[in-house]
Amino acid sequence: MRQHARVVVIGGGAMGVSLLYHLAKRGWSDIVLVEKHELTAGSTWHAAGLCTHFAHNATIMEMRAHSVRLYREILTAETGLPTGFHASGALRITRSPDRMDEFRHVQGLGRFVGHDFHILSPGELKEIYPLCLTEGIIGAIYEPNDGHVDPTLATNAMAAGARSRGAEIVRHNAVLAIERKASGEWLVRTAQGDITAEHVVNAAGTWCREIGAMMGLDLPVVPMLHQYVVTDTVSEIADRIAAGAKELPIIRDPEESWYLRQERDGYIVGPYERAAQPWAVDGVPPQFGMELLPPDLDRVEHIIALAMERVPALANAGIKTVVNGPITFTPDANPLVGPAFGLANAWLLTGSSMGVMEGGGAGSFLADWIVDGAPPRDALAIDPRRFGNYADRDYRLDKAVEGFGLQFGIHYPNEEREAGRPRRTTPALEMQKSQDAVLGAAYGWERPNWFAVDGADAPLTFRRPGWFDAVRGECLAVRGGVGAIDLSAFSKFEVGGAGASAFMASLGANRPPARQGRIGLVHALTLKGGVASEFTVTRLNDDWFYLTSAALAERHDEDLLRSRAAAFADVTIENVTERRGVLGIMGPRARDLLETVSEADLSNSAFPWLSAQIMRVAGIKTAALRVSYAGELGWELHVQLAQFGKLYDAITRAGRRFDLRPFGIYALNAMRLEKGYRAWGADLTTERTPIEAGLGALVKADGRAFVGREALLERIGKGSWTMALLDIDDDGERLPFYAHAVMQAGRPVGIVTSGAHGFRTGKTLALAYLRPGISPEGLTVSILGKELVARELREAAYDPGNLRLRGVHAAEPVAFTPA
Incomplete structure (x- = not known):
């Protein structure tokens, strides 16, 4: 041997x-x-x-x-x-x-x-x-x-x-x-x-x-x-x-x-x-x-x-x-x-x-x-890091028994299997249950998917779900007033040390924010130029950065950060996921609500879009980030997890005068698709570059080295796929979710990566990759055996000028009427 x-x-x-x-x-x-x-x-x-x-x-x-x-x-x-x-x-x-x-x-x-x-x-x-x-x-x-x-x-x-x-x-x-x-x-x-x-x-x-x-x-x-x-x-x-x-x-x-x-x-x-x-x-x-x-x-x-x-x-x-x-x-x-x-x-x-x-x-x-040095195809479904330390003996045993018994179970979209839960919770969980939250699990975290109205139920289905009207109400409440969403499942990391600035400059295709208190979006790439990870990066000072990423990416992203930081002197990586809770306050009245529980100046001039400040909200020290995945005026409030229940309660009480409505992940998904926002693990994978994903504006490749740079540049225009935002005919029954074939002249030319009905726009939307050389004309999407006409949208379906994100659009309350 x-x-x-x-x-x-x-x-x-x-x-x-x-x-x-x-x-x-x-x-x-x-x-x-x-x-x-x-x-x-x-x-x-x-x-x-x-x-x-x-x-x-x-x-x-x-x-x-x-x-x-x-x-x-x-x-x-x-x-x-x-x-x-x-x-x-x-x-x-x-x-x-x-x-x-x-x-x-x-x-x-x-x-x-x-x-x-x-x-x-x-x-x-x-x-x-x-x-x-x-x-x-x-x-x-x-x-x-x-x-x-x-x-x-x-x-x-x-x-x-x-x-x-x-x-x-x-x-x-x-x-x-x-x-x-x-x-x-x-x-x-x-x-x-x-x-x-x-x-x-x-x-x-x-x-x-x-x-x-x-x-x-x-x-x-x-x-x-x-x-x-x-x-x-x-x-x-x-x-x-x-x-x-x-x-x-x-x-x-x-x-x-x-x-x-x-x-x-x-x-x-x-x-x-x-x-x-x-x-x-x-x-x-x-x-x-x-x-x-x-x-x-x-x-x-x-x-x-x-x-x-x-x-x-x-x-x-x-x-x-x-x-x-x-x-x-x-x-x-x-x-x-x-x-x-x-x-x-x-x-x-x-x-x-x-x-x-x-x-x-x-x-x-x-x-x-x-x-x-990179997977040949998207690896998320098989990557061992898709489980975290919450997967202890009891969890793996409960889930194995469940999985064996459901070896032939139907794989519904949005299915939530119950064995092994709960594993990771926030102090607001009981309050959310009292609000009729219907919970899902993300990387062990319990979080609201949607909030039931009048005892509405939603049996699993491939067709239009029972939660459709409830989520519609959540989206319209956010559009017309203000909503609150639990985002605590985010993966969260702090990067510090004398070498942190140099390391962060090398992390991905976009430069990190140059000024203290600013926020940017950075995509770390694979050696082949595909998207490995997506980080929202907040620069807290010259040598200290706060990063958030997808819940499912916690171990994956910790591995990536630690392995790439090893080439730099004096860089520390700390996983603070279980020490932080995050509450999103979104909607045109988000500022009005927060001003009742904070003395900070939240005006556009003092607290502009894509900036961050440390302030007190309801007396709690908070890192407030002015970002909004929903595409509305909004803030993410990051606090110590032990304080999250107190924050949630204070915001809920203060929000009553503004008709605050809690909303869940399903509503957020619908709203982000109206903005054309890509999601890591669905629309952003190792198979496609950020340019193919339509994120060329976030690629800054001049004069700076980062992993995957050469491969990214080499792939430009060479058999490149393109991502399209599609407006799909609504037959009143089918909704796009993932893995539907996009057809043209009877042949498959693309694949849907995510989809939902956009309640603020009334459009049924999907993001899809189209094969190289495909013109976005004459497209249909095959959903459960029926081909529905699809048209490419050249800009976001909702607020393409980002006026609402920038806080220059007045609130327009909209009454909720079930469809």
Whole structure:
């Protein structure tokens, strides 16, 4: 075994071996994989091997599609070894109208990404799957390029491909410890000796928490027991084989929570029970390797019975084998693929409940990220830093059980799942509940999404939601008077020290504010010129800056700030997210309200737009920032979190004379789209530059070095995408949200990144990226199977001159009348 390597991959399952293979394909041959047992030990060897393109996120869809291409074509062509891939196709059936909407949404996303999904009638379903009864079924989605693979054959083929390019694999070599050397390199101590490496990757799957602990990490992963049954011969399948019929497609019933696939002349049936069973939550038994747990069919027989009713041929089969083994779940059931928080050159490739399905593509994704220094596509859905320190043992356990039970759950827009909550709260939470706040969770923080009116309810839907009128009232109240919103979930950082000014000047595409008390917007870029992060930067003095960013970006942005500040002397980074509460006061009467609780001069001349001051509000020391994501006159009030309840109460009491209305994140989202404001993680991602995002005015590239500058300049005009603000016809039923295909002359030319109805303007709006060279003429947006005409707006739909933000527009109270 080599003693020095560029990369050490820990774990020989499908994901770890895929990474090794793809790193070798990128030309990194000085790499080694260590496995404590045999390759595929843990969960790969007993996986059912299902492969699908179906996903609700473009990155995950393409990751799964890469796995299919790899297993179906590439590996055998390169290595001459079989993978056992069966191009059977796959079906998902439903009796739910909401599920049909979900199918149409995934079909639209697939259309843009380049993968065909076909919506079937019950009759068409019967033609493709004659053994299935269609009573009660209203439709299905057919994935013709799906299939299944032999996990062991595929993993061994990837291993052979890696070895042929110089990579080393060492089996029966347990990792004993992981240390950081003074040089910054990693020292991985194994049973067969020590390896010094530049990069270390935790791809340990079932054992990822144990390896994570050696790295100093507490990973939010839980092994869950999943059972499937392999049957004896099914006479109906044997007859089909004898007649030369094509292999039956995989079939899934998401409502009843089972999948069924042909296995030679029999079946594999896999149920996902709602009452899920976690296993080895606090540590995998040391002796565990390629064992299975005893069968426990009592837990799942009711689900198997449902599958028999739908496919009666299954009821005539005997049981050959019951497989009961662990698969790993994260709190959102997506894998952990990317940097380990707080550790340089440490990576995670684990936590996938579908490691074979996602492994081929996940290994390729991470290999590109390691080699290129930036992810190949938007990574937010899989980046390990999407969870914070709130994801403790109870949280990860509650969420894993929930996620397993909802493995086939409908992925509604704006869905809020309840397990594991609450985790992070402000002192104003009980007051907000008394105001009928309907709460959501953002990076563990409880925050109001909207406020119910007269007991209004809002069941989850893909169509116009039940909160529509309530949010309309919130938006019109902000337009006509004043509203208050809890923005405490923002990520918040203080940057100080003698080197802070030089560091901040290098942080992003825009210069930081030059004068004390001024505010600017700075986009940090990736090495490829894409948007890595977005910071609102307030200069408090020459050597002290206050930064806020998206709630979901807390760990991501802390990593970015600390890693880039390391090149500068005397710079301190402090994460103050949990020490600050933020209350937004927005609307043309915001100044009038604040003047009743503060003695500060809030006039335009004394406190202009995009400036900040330290003042007292209701006797509380406050950093007041005159910014407004709602596009109205407004301030953000940043206070010590312990004082936030007192501030919220004081503003609520003082606001009564101004008809102050609390508003939530849904209203804010609608109002920011009326202004054409981009949102990090939705409209701003690593895939597109700020210029492509329409933020060229915030790029100052002359005479100043910053990460991604050269790549940004090189990409200008070379196959550039463009972002458009679209005004979409309103059919009274559908609303845009994300991942809808933008069409032109019958072909997909773009993708919606965010959308909402603009209540102040009466327009249905969406931000969308258009492919290079596309003219914004003759566009439609495909929403749940219907194409709606879309027109590009050349300026913001609301107050394009920013007169209201600048505070030169008088209040115009508007009475709220339900639509």
